[in-house]
Amino acid sequence: xxxxxxxxxxxxxxxxxxxxxxxxxxxxxxxxxxxxxxxxxxxxxxxxxxxxxxxxxxxxxxxxxxxxxxxxxxxxxxxxxxxxxxxxxxxxxxxxxxxxxxxxxxxxxxxxxxxxxxxxxxxxxxxxxxxxxxxxxxxxxxxxxxxxxxxxxxxx
Numbered sequence: 001x002x003x004x005x006x007x008x009x010x011x012x013x014x015x016x017x018x019x020x021x022x023x024x025x026x027x028x029x030x031x032x033x034x035x036x037x038x039x040x041x042x043x044x045x046x047x048x049x050x051x052x053x054x055x056x057x058x059x060x061x062x063x064x065x066x067x068x069x070x071x072x073x074x075x076x077x078x079x080x081x082x083x084x085x086x087x088x089x090x091x092x093x094x095x096x097x098x099x100x101x102x103x104x105x106x107x108x109x110x111x112x113x114x115x116x117x118x119x120x121x122x123x124x125x126x127x128x129x130x131x132x133x134x135x136x137x138x139x140x141x142x143x144x145x146x147x148x149x150x151x152x153x154x155x156x
Contacts, residue, residue, distance in 0.1 A: 002077075003031070003034075003077075006029055006031050006036065006075075006077040006099070007077050007099060007101055009027075009029045009039065009077070010027045010028050010029045010039075010054075010077040010078055010079045010101070011027060012027065013027030013028065013029065013040065013041045014026050014042070014079040015027070016041065017041030017043070021045075022041055022045075022046045023041065023042035023043045023044040023045045023046055023047075023052065024042040024044060024045070024112065025042070025079070025080075025110070026041065026053060026054040026055075026078070026079055026080055027039070027040065027042070027054045027078070028040045028041075028054040028055045028057070028058040028077065028079065029058060029076070029078075030058050030059065030071060030074050030076055030095070031074060031077065032062075032071075032074045032075075033073070037061075037062050037065050037074070038059075038060075038061035038064075038065055039058060040054045040055065040056070040057030040058030040061060041054050041057065042054045042057075043057060051085065053082075053083065053085065053086050055076065055082050055089060055090060056085070056086060058076065058078075059071065059089055059090070059093050062074060062093075063093070070093065070094050070156065071093040071095045072094045072095065072096065073096065074093075074095045075095055075096055075098070076097075076099070077098075077099045077100075078098065078099070078101070079100070079102060080100060080101060080102040080103070080104070080106065080107050081100045081102065082098065082100065083104070083107075083114045083117065084118055084121065085117075092156075116129070
């Protein structure tokens, strides 16, 4: 059951980030057992880090607080529908649910249009706007076999 107070906290994080000039109008919180364990706001322009989106910042902090790279017992509340990068981070973190307020279309209307990234996911890598060129390097493949036989391997 969604909790509007948690969504208000995500929106407040976005608002405070805007007031402090940290970045774009986005905020997120990670919730576990009915408590906020991490808060994130967009820090892209203040840190010159294109990956410093609110959801990523909140996920990083939640994982640090919990001492894990999995958020399977958590929920994420975010002020806006996550972009493709944040959606990827969310899937890797594996929370139970994600609640969002504004939509990607609302974000696009404000100048944050990521529809081209969604489109690029379905384009052959070599034909993307930024070409992705496969360089077949045998030594790279050995990394996977080393991983599969490593005693230090942790499944994720």
